[in-house]
Structures are given as structure tokens and as C-alpha cells.
Amino acid sequence: MESHSNPAVNACRCYYWHFGASISAYVIVIFFSRWLWHSVNGPWRTVVALLPIIPVIFIFASVVRFLLATDELQRQIVVNSLALAGGATALLAVTYGLLECDGLPRLSAWWTYAVFMSSWIVAAYFVRRRYQ
Amino acid sequence: MKNRLRILRAELDWSQAELADRVGVARQTIIALEAGKYAPSLPLAFKLSRAFSKPVEEIFIPEPFD
Numbered sequence: 422m423e424s425h426s427n428p429a430v431n432a433c434r435c436y437y438w439h440f441g442a443s444i445s446a447y448v449i450v451i452f453f454s455r456w457l458w459h460s461v462n463g464p465w466r467t468v469v470a471l472l473p474i475i476p477v478i479f480i481f482a483s484v485v486r487f488l489l490a491t492d493e494l495q496r497q498i499v500v501n502s503l504a505l506a507g508g509a510t511a512l513l514a515v516t517y518g519l520l521e522c523d524g525l526p527r528l529s530a531w532w533t534y535a536v537f538m539s540s541w542i543v544a545a546y547f548v549r550r551r552y553q
Numbered sequence: 554m555k556n557r558l559r560i561l562r563a564e565l566d567w568s569q570a571e572l573a574d575r576v577g578v579a580r581q582t583i584i585a586l587e588a589g590k591y592a593p594s595l596p597l598a599f600k601l602s603r604a605f606s607k608p609v610e611e612i613f614i615p616e617p618f619d
Contacts, residue, residue, distance in 0.1 A: 429579040492578035493594050494585055552585035 432490035439483035447476035494552065502548045506540035554592045555614040558583070561605045576600040 454472040461469055488496055513536055521527060562572050569583045576597065585591040586601075593601065593613075602609045 427574045427579075428577050429573070429582070433579065492582050493597060494582040494591055495579055552581070552590045553588070 428490060429492040429495065432487055432492075433495075435490070436483055436487035439486065440480065443476050443479040443483055446479065447473055450476050498545065498548050498552065502541055502545040505544035505548065506537055509540040509544070510537040554616060555589055556586065557612055557614070558601070559587045561607065561612065562587075565605070572604065575604045 451473045454469055457472075458466055458469045484499070488499055491499075510533060514533055517525070517528065558572075562569070567575075569587070570580050573580045573583045577600070578597065582591070586593060598609050598613060601612055605612060
């Protein structure tokens with residue numbers, strides 16, 4: 422059994438805890454923000470619409486903290502999978518951008534985020550498998 | 554790069570988790586190292602060398618050059 426003094430194990434535990442807590446906060450804040458958005462007017466609407474960014478910053482911070490605290494192989498797996506996901510997203514975004522010029526409908530920027538996160542999950546699976 | 558990690562670990566009757574603790578990495582990293590799927594950095598190679606009290610070249614065997 423790996424001990425509590427192992428920095429790589431601690432980094433992993435902290436990551437799961439922080440990531441889970443930040444995702445939960447994101448879900449709560451997004452519902453709260455949607456509910457509050459209808460009750461406010463003027464520039465406050467923009468502020469309220471942007472509220473979910475706060476837990477998203479915490480999600481980002483948890484990934485960065487994990488990268489700094491984990492061991493070299495786990496860091497390599499995360500960085501490689503992020504790079505592959507970024508590349509795949511850029512390729513798809515450029516391809517669709519060109520197809521938009523050819524008449525395809527304009528898509529919401531949310532699609533870029535969804536594609537990036539999905540590509541990250543798929544890339545992480547394949548990159549991790551390389552080392553098993 | 555080949556290595557003798559599994560043999561050396563077995564000689565000392567250490568589990569993969571125990572070796573992982575001794576050098577401060579995840580067990581998955583030890584699994585990848587033993588399988589020869591990952592070549593460690595110099596600092597990790599020296600940590601392993603210290604853990605087994607053996608020189609690095611007795612633990613890691615480089616592939617012959619083409």
C-alpha cells in the first residue's frame with residue numbers, strides 16, 4: 422500500500438478532491454447564475470453570467486497544482502494528452518471554420534470547449550495505455 | 554531501455570508500491586519502468602540507484618546503438 426508520505430500519491434489524492442469539489446461548485450454556481458440572471462438588469466447581467474468562471478478557475482488551478490506536484494511520468498501523460506487534445510481541437514476548429522465559409526451554420530463557441538474536453542479524455546486514455 | 558528493476562525489487566522482497574514510496578512516484582510509474590515502456594529522467598534514475606544501493610549502470614541497460 423502506498424503511504425501518505427509519497428508526494429505522487431498525495432498529488433493524485435489532492436487532485437481528485439480539488440477537481441471534484443471545483444466541478445461540484447461549478448454545477449451549483451451555473452444553476453445559481455442562471456436563476457439570478459433573470460432577476461437582475463443592465464451590466465449586472467454580464468457579471469452574473471460570468472459567475473461560473475470562478476469555479477472554472479479553481480478547476481484549472483487543480484490541474485496546474487497536480488502537474489506541479491505529481492511525478493515525471495504522470496506529468497508527461499497529462500501534458501501529452503493536453504497537447505494532443507489542443508491539436509485535435511485546433512484542427513477541427515479550422516476545418517469547421519473553413520466549412521462555415523462554404524455555408525455551414527455558425528456554431529456556438531461552447532462546441533470548441535466540448536471538443537477539447539472530449540479529446541482530452543480520449544487522448545489521456547490512449548497516452549496512458551502507451552505506458553502500461 | 555531495459556532494466557533490472559523487477560529482479561532487484563524481488564531480491565529485496567519489495568512490492569511495487571513500496572518501491573514507489575521509496576522513490577516518491579506513483580505505482581503506475583514503477584509499472585511503466587519495469588515494463589521498459591518509460592525511460593526515467595536522471596534524477597529518478599539516481600533515486601532508484603540510491604534506493605537499491607547500486608550504480609545506475611547496474612540497474613539500467615541501454616539498447617545497443619544502430
